[in-house]
Amino acid sequence: MSELVSAGPPLIEIQGVSKRFVKRLDIAGKIARRLGAGLEEETVHAVDGVDLSIDEGDVVGLVGESGCGKSTLGRMVAGIMPPSDGAVLYKGRDIASLSGDDKLEATFAVQMIFQDPFSSLNPRMRVEDIVGEAPVVHGLVPRKGMSDYVDEILTKVGLDPALKRRYPHQFSGGQRQRIGIARALAVKPKFLVCDEAIAALDVSIQAQIINLFMDLREEFDLTYLFISHDLSVVEHISERVVIMYLGRVVETAQAEALFAAPNHPYAQALLSEVPRLDQRKRDFQPIKGEIPSPLDPPPGCHFHPRCPQSFGPCSSARPVLKSIGPDRISACHLND
Amino acid sequence: MSVAEDTLEKTSSQRDGSAVPTLVVENLKTHFFTRAGAVKAVDDVSFSVKAGEILGLAGESGSGKSITGFSVLGLIDPPGRIVSGAIRFNGEDLVTASPERLQDLRGNRIAMIFQDPMMTLNPVLRVDTQMIEAIQAHRKMDRKAARQRAYDALEMVGIPSPGERLNAYPHQLSGGMRQRVAIAIAFLNEPDLIIADEPTTALDVTIQAQILHEAQALCRRTGTAMIWITHDLAVVAGLADRIAVMYAGRIVETGQTDEVIDHPLHPYSVGLLGSVPSANKRGDRLNQIPGMTPSLIGLPSGCAFKARCPRADDHCDATPEVIEEMPGREIRCHHPHRQEAGA
Numbered sequence: 040m041s042e043l044v045s046a047g048p049p050l051i052e053i054q055g056v057s058k059r060f061v062k063r064l065d066i067a068g069k070i071a072r073r074l075g076a077g078l079e080e081e082t083v084h085a086v087d088g089v090d091l092s093i094d095e096g097d098v099v100g101l102v103g104e105s106g107c108g109k110s111t112l113g114r115m116v117a118g119i120m121p122p123s124d125g126a127v128l129y130k131g132r133d134i135a136s137l138s139g140d141d142k143l144e145a146t147f148a149v150q151m152i153f154q155d156p157f158s159s160l161n162p163r164m165r166v167e168d169i170v171g172e173a174p175v176v177h178g179l180v181p182r183k184g185m186s187d188y189v190d191e192i193l194t195k196v197g198l199d200p201a202l203k204r205r206y207p208h209q210f211s212g213g214q215r216q217r218i219g220i221a222r223a224l225a226v227k228p229k230f231l232v233c234d235e236a237i238a239a240l241d242v243s244i245q246a247q248i249i250n251l252f253m254d255l256r257e258e259f260d261l262t263y264l265f266i267s268h269d270l271s272v273v274e275h276i277s278e279r280v281v282i283m284y285l286g287r288v289v290e291t292a293q294a295e296a297l298f299a300a301p302n303h304p305y306a307q308a309l310l311s312e313v314p315r316l317d318q319r320k321r322d323f324q325p326i327k328g329e330i331p332s333p334l335d336p337p338p339g340c341h342f343h344p345r346c347p348q349s350f351g352p353c354s355s356a357r358p359v360l361k362s363i364g365p366d367r368i369s370a371c372h373l374n375d
Numbered sequence: 376m377s378v379a380e381d382t383l384e385k386t387s388s389q390r391d392g393s394a395v396p397t398l399v400v401e402n403l404k405t406h407f408f409t410r411a412g413a414v415k416a417v418d419d420v421s422f423s424v425k426a427g428e429i430l431g432l433a434g435e436s437g438s439g440k441s442i443t444g445f446s447v448l449g450l451i452d453p454p455g456r457i458v459s460g461a462i463r464f465n466g467e468d469l470v471t472a473s474p475e476r477l478q479d480l481r482g483n484r485i486a487m488i489f490q491d492p493m494m495t496l497n498p499v500l501r502v503d504t505q506m507i508e509a510i511q512a513h514r515k516m517d518r519k520a521a522r523q524r525a526y527d528a529l530e531m532v533g534i535p536s537p538g539e540r541l542n543a544y545p546h547q548l549s550g551g552m553r554q555r556v557a558i559a560i561a562f563l564n565e566p567d568l569i570i571a572d573e574p575t576t577a578l579d580v581t582i583q584a585q586i587l588h589e590a591q592a593l594c595r596r597t598g599t600a601m602i603w604i605t606h607d608l609a610v611v612a613g614l615a616d617r618i619a620v621m622y623a624g625r626i627v628e629t630g631q632t633d634e635v636i637d638h639p640l641h642p643y644s645v646g647l648l649g650s651v652p653s654a655n656k657r658g659d660r661l662n663q664i665p666g667m668t669p670s671l672i673g674l675p676s677g678c679a680f681k682a683r684c685p686r687a688d689d690h691c692d693a694t695p696e697v698i699e700e701m702p703g704r705e706i707r708c709h710h711p712h713r714q715e716a717g718a
């Protein structure tokens with residue numbers, strides 16, 4: 040998208056964003072503490088000092104293993120969860136400082152699509168209202184025009200408008216995901232945050248939805264943050280890929296360059312372990328060890344207990360993200 | 376009919392070699408008789424697995440993979456029933472076997488690994504207690520020896536400090552660790568056959584790779600036959616010796632892994648493989664199969680893939696029989712060699 044790089048600010052920029060969750064003690068824990076046990080409420084550093092900027096028209100993939108903070112980061116980018124530290128900027132302005140029409144614009148501009156379309160769709164609302172309500176309430180379309188507008192959007196996502204008076208449970212998983220996408224599109228967003236949006240779907244249906252995302256991008260000039268643990272999907276549709284490990288970004292690069300030659304040892308391990316059709320009867324050479332708990336992340340480089348190349352500084356000093364090539368950053372002491 | 380006889384013949388002709396199949400399933404039909412009608416979850420399925428061999432059973436949600444596995448284990452409950460067919464395990468027919476006999480085989484000669492390890496693990500018992508019970512249920516062994524065997528099994532599946540894990544309760548272990556304990560339990564009595572039902576689907580790639588590695592190594596070492604059920608063709612491509620692809624209750628294509636992945640013949644296999652992102656050029660539209668999987672209730676006669684198939688014609692209104700292309704390579708389609716338009 041280099042031809043789109045404009046003088047203006049990026050569409051979305053996050054600066055030094057962190058999110059901490061306090062894990063409250065349960066009753067037994069509270070009693071134990073009162074009796075003098077040294078129990079503290081534990082803090083999860085779900086996202087730990089992340090910077091990221093996304094230009095208009097970009098497709099950014101966000102990958103990493105379970106619990107590394109992808110959804111939390113996605114929610115903050117989408118403006119539906121405030122960060123503990125740092126700022127989220129929409130077109131250069133901190134969304135926390137916006138009000139009135141500006142705030143509404145930013146709210147509509149960024150929409151989120153979730154993994155489980157079922158739990159995010161109100162079971163007692165008809166598809167028509169699920170898709171049409173927000174644009175009517177906020178005056179994007181007149182109430183009289185709602186029915187036609189809903190038909191138009193449903194057609195765009197490949198659903199038969201004749202089904203619009205049905206309820207979500209009357210649809211298959213793939214169709215429900217289309218309803219979720221239609222609801223998001225109905226408010227004319229610029230940016231979609233897709234959080235595992237195809238993970239629950241069958242392979243043949245996944246392909247349909249991936250194609251739909253790519254078509255919609257062309258048609259509406261959409262920007263995407265595509266969160267997935269499925270690296271082959273991310274490789275396929277992203278232009279830029281961000282890899283997280285335990286709350287931190289470890290490498291960001293153009294997709295092609297990254298998949299050709301990952302720099303960070305975790306990125307290397309992760310990419311080599313993705314099952315691929317063209318690898319037969321392979322000898323799996325897995326990286327050892329469990330993913331550490333984010334309640335008690337290892338000091339220094341979070342990856343050091345599992346890293347085959349760990350050396351001197353890794354267990355004590357946090358490696359910072361450094362530029363290691365055009366549009367490419369990595370956080371590893373080997374680059375020092 | 377002739378298909379079943381062929382399979383039988385092969386079985387006996389191979390008997391002098393070491394390649395007697397551990398499991399032979401012939402024309403298996405398992406249906407659920409629901410109020411809405413009969414769900415033909417497994418409908419005329421035949422396959423076999425040899426000792427030390429890994430068979431990948433692949434297909435999309437609802438295609439009948441799990442029910443095939445449950446049928447072999449004798450775990451079909453009403454309203455479901457094995458309607459017809461044979462399941463021969465080391466030559467013994469399991470369809471007609473008594474519940475006691477099946478009970479004795481399960482967890483002993485045949486083991487299952489589920490997607491959710493808590494289907495195997497008891498949350499209120501320590502790991503060592505459950506493992507010792509699993510051994511002592513099937514053989515006479517004193518507690519000390521059984522505990523040692525449990526220790527060895529945990530070590531074998533790559534669990535660090537097995538001694539500590541033996542004393543843990545399941546909830547004190549991570550998801551990947553629990554699944555490895557479940558795998559260790561499956562291998563405890565050195566079964567002849569393991570049926571693994573999507574055991575890595577819920578796990579992260581690095582943990583999945585560890586488990587695939589352990590499972591593969593164990594099968595090679597112990598000569599256990601394994602059926603690995605999955606919806607992820609890329610997983611079985613790297614793991615299985617042979618692949619069977621299921622669609623709507625039937626196996627539509629079987630063959631050596633390389634054959635099926637590189638030269639799929641059934642239009643559904645072609646479509647499924649084409650829809651995998653890594654099989655496509657980055658950024659290109661994926662090949663998609665139009666439409667969706669049919670309901671298994673009141674499936675119209677003829678080929679179940681007809682409505683989505685680019686090769687369909689009038690012949691396809693008749694249910695296709697299994698064609699044996701060459702030994703071990705079977706297709707259920709009227710037009711296995713017709714090219715798709717534009718392909």
Ligand SMILES: Nc1ncnc2c1ncn2[C@@H]1O[C@H](COP(=O)(O)OP(=O)(O)OP(=O)(O)O)[C@@H](O)[C@H]1O
Pocket residue numbers: 060061062083084085103104105106107108109110111112268333
């Ligand atoms: N509302 C919350 N309260 C407490 N902890 C939370 C909350 N949301 C997330 N966490 C914790 O923050 C960490 C990051 O969670 P997050 O859901 O962002 O991970 P993820 O990368 O999306 O994982 P997955 O791939 O499993 O979806 C996890 O340890 C999680 O348990």
Ligand SMILES: Nc1ncnc2c1ncn2[C@@H]1O[C@H](COP(=O)(O)OP(=O)(O)OP(=O)(O)O)[C@@H](O)[C@H]1O
Pocket residue numbers: 407409414415416434435436437438439440441442443454455606671
């Ligand atoms: N108890 C039951 N009563 C009625 N139908 C059932 C029952 N159990 C399974 N089925 C049906 O049998 C069919 C095959 O189910 P099965 O669980 O074998 O699918 P699967 O291939 O394992 O799918 P998945 O990938 O989703 O696990 C499905 O259509 C399912 O709805």
Ligand code: SF4
Pocket residue numbers: 303304305340341342343344346347348349350353358370371372373
């Ligand atoms: S900083 Fe050290 S431990 Fe971390 S990835 Fe680099 S080499 Fe490995």
Ligand code: SF4
Pocket residue numbers: 641642643678679680681682684685686687688690691695707708709710711
């Ligand atoms: S039998 Fe006909 S409809 Fe079925 S897969 Fe073959 S060509 Fe397609």
Ligand SMILES: [Mg+2]
Pocket residue numbers: 109110111234
């Ligand atoms: Mg998540």
Ligand SMILES: [Mg+2]
Pocket residue numbers: 440441442572
């Ligand atoms: Mg299943």
